[in-house]
Amino acid sequence: MTLDRIKFLLKNKDYTRLKTELLQEHQADIAEFINELDAKTSLMVFRLLPKDVAANVFAYLAPESRSQILLQSEETELHEILDELFFDDKIDFLEEMPANVVKRILRNSSEAERKLINLFLNYPENTAGSLMTIELVDLKKEMTVSEALEKIRRVAPNRETIYTCYVTDATRYLEGILSLRDLVIASPEQKLETIMRKKIISVSTLDDKEYVADLIKKYDLIAIPVTDTENRLVGIITVDDIVDVIEDESTEDIHKMASIGEIDVDLQEASPMFLTKKRLPWLLILVFVNIFSGLGIALFEETLQTVIALVFFLPLLIDSAGNAGSQSATLIIRALALGEIKIDDWLELLKKELVVSLALGLSMAAAVSAVGFVRGGLDLAIVTSLSMAAVVLVGSTIGLCLPFLLSKFQLDPATASGPLVTSIADIAGVIIYFSIASWYYGI
């Protein structure tokens, strides 16, 4: 089915056929079609869907389409959709909505659900609590395998996953875990107690979502249980939500590495005002860092006036220091984020970096010496190539050390962004270059 086909059927008011053809599509694809339609037709198409499909499609919709539909819907219709949503999708949705809408929805919920929603809305962003859902399969250890399978069969349609099941006692204390695979393999009359795994990998509600992602990756899990401080089961987090977390974490790091603040919306939705706010602070800080490069130059004004040809190589040399520094900072930041290296490895990596940056510096010195020779003969060739080797060595070392230093002080290593490393390497570059030149020319 294509968008044009949908528009064609809408134009012809052939709603029966439209409904039939739509229901052939995956719910994620139906959501994509609705995202492309305007406010009026999107609601029209949405209303064609049966209630259970509508809820799933709603969970896949883009935030703007959701609010469009919400704003035009009757209260009762809205409640029907919300009732069908999995709990984590409902919470995500409520988090996006303005406070007055949330109030309206809460007013119409049962008291038990209202309490639960409020509890979930209060888990800080980025915690396991804010990601989890409550639709899980819980079993009792006295059950037999066939009783367990019978229960799973009964509740399956309303559970986010049935592939991992949780054994709890009367107080919801988490006693064991069973995969559906374990249950399928076991013989029907076995008691769950004898086959459940008691060594449980779990997280607590306030654990950071990055930590959750690390566990799911490490142990190849489909879902992980979330417990409170007394090890009572409160929810689960499934791998599909973690895939999004992993991608969001990378995006956050990538943005931070370009000195951009945290952006949690699509680029197309972000207003110019919002983007300016996220970009300006670091740019201003860097202006002030760069003043020190200027002061470095001012120190050597005499040298510069004597050999004005030196300015020709200024951008080239300071950029090279910055580029080499960005490279080493980036390698370290990413390896730290992936857990490939730890803070304690800094010395070993520094030794390697010295070898690498010496090789880089010498190669680049050879390249720049040729340019130096053409512009100013042997003298300039010597000064520029010596400077190049030195600034690349120093720039790389700064780039390597900065992320480790930040980590050491419990700051995010990704703050050692390309622009920051470049600016700091520039200061070092200016001073090294003009010092070598002053010494060589005896000024």
Next chain:
Amino acid sequence: MTLDRIKFLLKNKDYTRLKTELLQEHQADIAEFINELDAKTSLMVFRLLPKDVAANVFAYLAPESRSQILLQSEETELHEILDELFFDDKIDFLEEMPANVVKRILRNSSEAERKLINLFLNYPENTAGSLMTIELVDLKKEMTVSEALEKIRRVAPNRETIYTCYVTDATRYLEGILSLRDLVIASPEQKLETIMRKKIISVSTLDDKEYVADLIKKYDLIAIPVTDTENRLVGIITVDDIVDVIEDESTEDIHKMASIGEIDVDLQEASPMFLTKKRLPWLLILVFVNIFSGLGIALFEETLQTVIALVFFLPLLIDSAGNAGSQSATLIIRALALGEIKIDDWLELLKKELVVSLALGLSMAAAVSAVGFVRGGLDLAIVTSLSMAAVVLVGSTIGLCLPFLLSKFQLDPATASGPLVTSIADIAGVIIYFSIASWYYGI
């Protein structure tokens, strides 16, 4: 269990206890312990494990530990491990090993397996074929639900996943898909034909792994079938392998954005030689790009000699242009990678960028005018602030356009790295700054 405990038990030769305690741990954790041990003890601990556990632990081991164990093992022992591995892990392992080891292993395999291994080793890197495994549950459409469950029960221990099952005909043509959830909910006497889903989301062996990741993310799948050109089922890819793909893709982009070549090993394993090779090419290219900044300066040598104070602001202005440009390039590159925007959106985003960069430029101009006033009075304040506004505007625009241009020419937009954008923005910055100064001072 801790590493110290293991060493303690090894020292006391208490292997029975060591084995018992080890087997309490998750296989991923056992592998981590073995990674930390030296060559001799790692083999000793590995040999304590029962065959089926050993194979899973082996799959979790770091490449160095694997080769350590491999080099010290008897041929028969090695085969026992390899036989227990899931097929995708075996292929991964063979891809890491030197050619002579692979030959030795192939020589000792059955002809059918040898053919299969060779086939899999020949799928190009980054394709679906290179990621897939063959241990899947295949069913026939004539089966009843209870027959299907019986088969699943029988084969479950040797299948990578049993949560998605595949219905094929005698020629392995893929006719339908069933989740274990569907089977559990259905009544036992139903024929698979009546409940299987015929609208199948699949990939072909040569599809790019990024495309596979996109589908798994979009449809929240646990596994996706891989088919050949005639839609015959050849394997499946599970979500846990895709989690790694997503992370690898981000790493590749992050490295590329810092002008680093593709690095497919851990930072700690990479040799200095290897790292130099990955970092040098772009650094050298950028040296030559930066020569144009030098040429820009040479054009204005007269201006510079007249007002030498202008050099003070050179790093500051060109860095600001580069930083603003890096920000906009990074935003665009990441949004393109995530599919948030498409090439056709460039005009809309350019318009927004002009607003944002004007706001950024004016704010930064205000900051620099204060510094300009202190260093050189009103004249310098005017020249530097005008230049700042202009270079930020131009730098941002370059940063925004470059990734789109690269995409347009089928190149990877991430090549528009911070360093490259900075170098290009520098050239523009030098020319804009000195042009404004020359004009203002009437030189």
